[in-house]
Amino acid sequence: MSDFSERLHVYQKSVEKALGHWLPDTSIQPEKLHEAMRYSVLSEGKRIRPVLVYATGQAFGVKLEALDGPACAVEIIHAYSLIHDDLPAMDDDDLRRGRPTCHKKYDDATAILAGDALQALSFHILAHDPKIQVNSQQRLSMIDTLAIASGSRGMAGGQAIDLAAVGQSLNITELENMHIHKTGALIKASTELGALSVENVDLDLFSRVSQYAKCIGLAFQIKDDILDIESDTETLGKPQGSDREMNKPTYPELLGLNGAKEAAGELHSKAIKCLDVFDEQADTLRAIADYIVKRDK
Numbered sequence: 310m311s312d313f314s315e316r317l318h319v320y321q322k323s324v325e326k327a328l329g330h331w332l333p334d335t336s337i338q339p340e341k342l343h344e345a346m347r348y349s350v351l352s353e354g355k356r357i358r359p360v361l362v363y364a365t366g367q368a369f370g371v372k373l374e375a376l377d378g379p380a381c382a383v384e385i386i387h388a389y390s391l392i393h394d395d396l397p398a399m400d401d402d403d404l405r406r407g408r409p410t411c412h413k414k415y416d417d418a419t420a421i422l423a424g425d426a427l428q429a430l431s432f433h434i435l436a437h438d439p440k441i442q443v444n445s446q447q448r449l450s451m452i453d454t455l456a457i458a459s460g461s462r463g464m465a466g467g468q469a470i471d472l473a474a475v476g477q478s479l480n481i482t483e484l485e486n487m488h489i490h491k492t493g494a495l496i497k498a499s500t501e502l503g504a505l506s507v508e509n510v511d512l513d514l515f516s517r518v519s520q521y522a523k524c525i526g527l528a529f530q531i532k533d534d535i536l537d538i539e540s541d542t543e544t545l546g547k548p549q550g551s552d553r554e555m556n557k558p559t560y561p562e563l564l565g566l567n568g569a570k571e572a573a574g575e576l577h578s579k580a581i582k583c584l585d586v587f588d589e590q591a592d593t594l595r596a597i598a599d600y601i602v603k604r605d606k
Contacts, residue, residue: 313596317360324359324384327377331434345415345423350388352406358383358499364593365503365518378438379451379502382431386459387495389427392420443508451505458498467491479558485527493526517583524580529601531573534559540605577602
């Protein structure tokens with residue numbers, strides 16, 4: 310097993326253990342709501358966002374346990390967004406991570422409430438986790454970072470742009486802007502939360518990991534668009550070809566399949582360049598950039 314695979318496994322297990330701690334137990338009322346929350350968050354996933362929190366924090370010398378809270382917060386926000394994106398009023402998907410979506414497993418109302426409760430929980434974690442080793446002002450900056458990345462100027466705004474773009478013709482700048490918000494904002498916040506987990510973070514280094522994340526966030530979306538064409542439902546764990554069926558604008562549609570692959574490669578190179586000033590402590594971040602453009606699901 311490669312060093313990256315071993316590190317990935319450590320990070321995934323760390324966040325899953327911490328998630329199990331923070332998520333309300335199914336024996337606590339309201340049981341159905343708590344069951345739906347745990348069903349959605351603890352389902353098998355890549356955990357890219359928490360992995361980025363851990364990898365960035367450790368590149369700055371932060372201990373693993375001090376990163377559990379930020380890693381959980383960003384993964385819980387991501388899970389909430391998937392629950393709501395899958396609803397009939399949004400993307401109307403039946404399958405997520407190879408299992409029925411939350412509203413199919415339970416019902417629409419429970420899914421909406423599960424998303425709402427998860428969003429609130431993520432900020433509770435950042436506000437109260439005693440293992441986060443920064444001062445109150447920097448903890449507030451972490452909360453602010455995640456709030457902006459999740460709201461109308463970030464992920465939620467990107468989803469609104471995406472819904473409005475169905476059946477429309479976007480140019481490459483408009484498409485990039487949509488995905489900088491919808492997908493990229495939370496990926497960028499993941500690295501920033503990792504960097505903010507060390508007190509008195511160097512602003513130049515912070516800027517570099519932020520730019521790195523912007524590049525891999527776009528590369529991640531381009532790769533998703535490519536996989537929507539080249540992969541299959543069983544491998545993806547969600548319906549293959551759904552973007553085309555919904556007539557959504559994609560990178561392969563605008564650039565062609567080969568052009569989209571070239572664009573992902575260029576963004577990967579730019580991301581790696583951003584890490585030039587870091588030593589081997591940032592090797593996991595470099596490996597994540599490689600993984601994003603080479604993955605098959």
